[in-house]
Amino acid sequence: MNATAPTSDVRQHILDVAHPLMLRKGFTAVGLSEILAAAQVPKGSFYHYFGSKEAFGEAMLDAYFAGYLARVDVLLAAPGTAAQALLRFFDDWLDSQTGDEAQSRCLAVKLGAEVSDLSESMRMALARGTRSVAERLMRCVEACKADGSLPAETDAPMLALTLYQSWFGASLLAKISRDRAPLDIAMASTRQQLGLPKHT
Known part of the structure; x- marks a missing residue:
């Protein structure tokens, strides 16, 4: 260097x-x-x-989420309905976890359980980052209601959090089982909740 x-x-x-x-x-x-x-x-x-190493860990998580949120913004802003934008986000998540280089590229999934009881500052960095992702998904679900791709009575915060928590948990289960099945189930459930066909 x-x-x-x-x-x-x-x-x-x-x-x-x-x-x-x-x-x-x-x-x-x-x-x-x-x-x-x-x-x-x-x-x-x-x-x-x-x-300290803990301060380094916090900085690393902040830097990871800054880059990740920029990617989320691009995925959700691409042309199409808001429901298609949400599906694009989860398609990208699936690809990142099951591709040839899949080593749990989601740093939040990798470190979440490990560091949350180890370091309060790192736990807070994870909380800030995951909250920011969830907020973007909530806004996208609201956009789904506005463009008619989801019913107007849809509870946007509930649906966004349900989807996000489902995918986060599925990613962890996929790591535990070394099997992509939990992610495929999350995708099938996501398509169903967004009223989209099972297959593209």
Whole structure:
């Protein structure tokens, strides 16, 4: 790593390098020395950017959600009905969890259960991020009601949270079982709740 690189670049480099390590092994199993070796930065530099490993974990989750929410915004803003936009979001979720490189690319799913009892600051980062995703889904369900792709009496907050929690749980169950069946069930249920055909 170039010692003269701007601070923001070095900080982001450490976050970027650590991300796949966390996806593979989890937060606790990845030691600081492994992060330092992968990023090729000295310990002093790490503590210049992050006061502790816990602070680093919080920053990593915040950075993950910033990128993820930007992707969600793109998926939900694409042409078509709002129901099609929701389905596009969940199609993307399914692809990210079952593709050739699927290592639970959802960092929230990977770290959620592990760090929520370990670190209050990381739990709060997870809470902020997942709440922001759910809020976007709620707005999209409201748009479904407005464009007629869902009935006007649909309870938008309830449907959005039901779908999101279903997919989050299905992702965890798929990891436990090493089987995509929970995700396929979540997709079938999502299509049913959105009034869409079972198959595209």
